[in-house]
Amino acid sequence: MIRRAVGVTGELLVTAGVLVLLFVVWQLHWTDLTSGRAQAAAVDALQERWATAPAPTASAAPTASAAPAVPDVDQSPPTGDAFAITYVPRFGSDYAVPVVEGIGAEELQDGIGHYPGTAMPGEVGNFAIAGHRVTYGKPFHRVAELQEGDAVVVATAERWYTYRVRRHRIVTPSQVEITAPVPDRPGEQPTEAWLTMTACHPMYSARQRYIVYAQLESSQDRADGPPASLAAVG
Amino acid sequence: MYAWWWRVLPGPWWVRLLLSLLAAAGVVLLCFTVVFPAVAEHLAVNDATVGG
Numbered sequence: 688m689i690r691r692a693v694g695v696t697g698e699l700l701v702t703a704g705v706l707v708l709l710f711v712v713w714q715l716h717w718t719d720l721t722s723g724r725a726q727a728a729a730v731d732a733l734q735e736r737w738a739t740a741p742a743p744t745a746s747a748a749p750t751a752s753a754a755p756a757v758p759d760v761d762q763s764p765p766t767g768d769a770f771a772i773t774y775v776p777r778f779g780s781d782y783a784v785p786v787v788e789g790i791g792a793e794e795l796q797d798g799i800g801h802y803p804g805t806a807m808p809g810e811v812g813n814f815a816i817a818g819h820r821v822t823y824g825k826p827f828h829r830v831a832e833l834q835e836g837d838a839v840v841v842a843t844a845e846r847w848y849t850y851r852v853r854r855h856r857i858v859t860p861s862q863v864e865i866t867a868p869v870p871d872r873p874g875e876q877p878t879e880a881w882l883t884m885t886a887c888h889p890m891y892s893a894r895q896r897y898i899v900y901a902q903l904e905s906s907q908d909r910a911d912g913p914p915a916s917l918a919a920v921g
Numbered sequence: 922m923y924a925w926w927w928r929v930l931p932g933p934w935w936v937r938l939l940l941s942l943l944a945a946a947g948v949v950l951l952c953f954t955v956v957f958p959a960v961a962e963h964l965a966v967n968d969a970t971v972g973g
Contacts, residue, residue: 863972
């Protein structure tokens with residue numbers, strides 16, 4: 688009787704162990720595969736839509752001023768909508784991940800999430816985005832490799848925006864001031880356009896957040912082709 | 922547990938093996954599509970946002 692109970696318990700424990708291992712495989716590899724594929728498809732769909740879309744709407748043709756800003760999307764898109772593509776030459780020339788409105792679990796499975804209420808690409812203020820560092824396509828897997836001066840290029844339906852990495856820091860999950868219009872200085876009036884990337888830190892942990900700040904350097908019309916900043920880094 | 926499972930399965934050993942493999946595949950599918958996504962929501966081991 689006791690022998691049997693011990694036998695069954697052992698089998699149950701072994702089964703539980705196998706299930707936990709399966710979970711790890713699913714979380715680390717399977718979600719990567721499925722989300723990665725879905726994100727690549729979303730990038731293709733966006734590019735196709737932009738290529739076939741009619742000329743930019745009314746927005747009083749941003750006259751060929753070299754000056755940055757003039758946001759081409761002045762309203763936040765609906766939650767879950769992909770509205771931009773992020774390119775980071777440091778992460779490889781084939782790196783292209785959709786930016787989705789919202790930072791919920793579902794949005795972060797579909798790409799990089801845009802903090803609702805923060806600036807839009809190119810806008811004065813702080814374009815704050817979050818991405819997974821592991822699992823679900825891991826768009827920010829190599830975020831800690833970014834160096835000062837590296838380009839982070841954001842494409843929207845109408846324009847290309849080139850941001851340059853300025854600095855990074857590691858914060859606790861409650862330090863929301865990093866997404867303030869002037870990063871780290873809540874309450875101040877923004878005069879520059881910044882981009883803030885957030886990812887988990889250390890890898891495989893949710894204890895802290897890895898933050899990268901980049902500043903808008905230039906922007907150009909889609910019609911003018913991709914910017915030189917997209918060129919691969921050495 | 923597994924001895925009992927093997928006893929209740931009908932047919933020769935290779936039919937039992939086939940049925941067992943099918944059952945295992947079903948369990949894996951159920952885990953990957955329903956159980957694991959639900960569990961992952963509560964774990965949040967790789968939460969990437971601030972202020973959540």
